[in-house]
């Protein structure tokens with residue numbers, strides 16, 4: 001049985017606010033915070049660099065976290081790279097990919113800037129970038145991706161779930177199209193990892209990225225990068241921890257994942273992430289998904305029925321509800337929600353200006369749900385938005 005009231009005890013801040021900004025970042029549960037405290041208080045040292053007991057213990061815990069995350073997504077440990085966020089994960093691929101002038105990349109208009117700018121910048125290197133337009137609900141038609149493929153296409157980068165619309169892309173079909181045409185595919189799972197069941201071995205993308213600090217409930221400053229064929233990607237960062245031998249003339253890199261993790265990583269963060277992912281697994285992603293989707297659906301339906309409220313995105317949505325109170329600025333609405341009922345939502349462009357532009361507005365209010373939100377919180381949100389509409 002999904003016991004939301006009991007699990008809320010693991011997130012003390014929830015007694016002060018109604019936290020509906022989970023698409024930006026989530027709260028971290030007590031067991032994950034305790035794991036980080038244990039690191040600081042009991043065994044803090046650097047990773048992979050020492051023979052002494054603290055260094056060994058640190059390395060063990062860090063590598064345990066890698067095994068937990070790899071098992072969670074059903075992907076190889078050697079393909080599981082820790083980064084500081086999804087943005088860094090995407091940039092590692094966009095910078096390290098073996099491009100040739102004239103190569104072609106396909107992205108979509110509903111990407112977060114993190115999955116748009118790293119590809120757009122490649123235009124400076126003579127790479128063509130096509131941007132596929134979704135429908136007005138933020139859903140990308142896989143056929144539009146198919147028809148954008150040409151003989152130079154090397155990579156498709158697409159979100160699994162849009163952080164603006166809450167739309168869910170048909171990644172199975174898009175991955176299938178990429179394979180049929182021998183094109184690499186990167187899936188941005190920032191809004192789906194931990195919120196929806198994802199089996200990387202089954203989906204079989206070439207790259208998968210997600211933050212550790214959203215649906216996985218890890219701390220900020222953590223991210224995950226899956227690379228199917230790590231030997232094909234050049235690391236962006238060089239330095240300590242990623243080489244097996246160095247002379248004054250040459251160096252030899254370690255295999256993945258060490259190859260991509262130069263320098264001292266976010267050790268406490270990764271250890272916290274490992275524990276957080278265990279926490280998510282213990283509750284069960286299917287249960288979490290069911291709970292979050294029902295809150296989002298209820299919110300979208302009730303806001304959609306209200307005069308003076310525009311709701312965006314498809315009916316069949318993930319746990320993200322974007323809306324506007326007609327005649328009001330999104331930031332003003334967010335401010336009133338916070339100041340009158342301690343409701344924390346995001347407002348503005350959500351780091352997705354082209355996606356917001358596609359809607360023809362200059363921002364939205366976004367309520368996004370997490371495993372710990374309740375129906376009472378939805379009720380308070382809906383009632384408060386209704387009160388706000390009477391101010392216009």
Ligand SMILES: Cc1ncc(COP(=O)(O)O)c(C=O)c1O
Pocket residue numbers: 023024084085086087088111112114115159161162163188190191210211212223
């Ligand atoms: C779809 C999507 N992609 C990428 C990102 C960037 O994530 P991070 O801030 O961890 O780099 C976000 C963050 O909101 C997102 O929603």
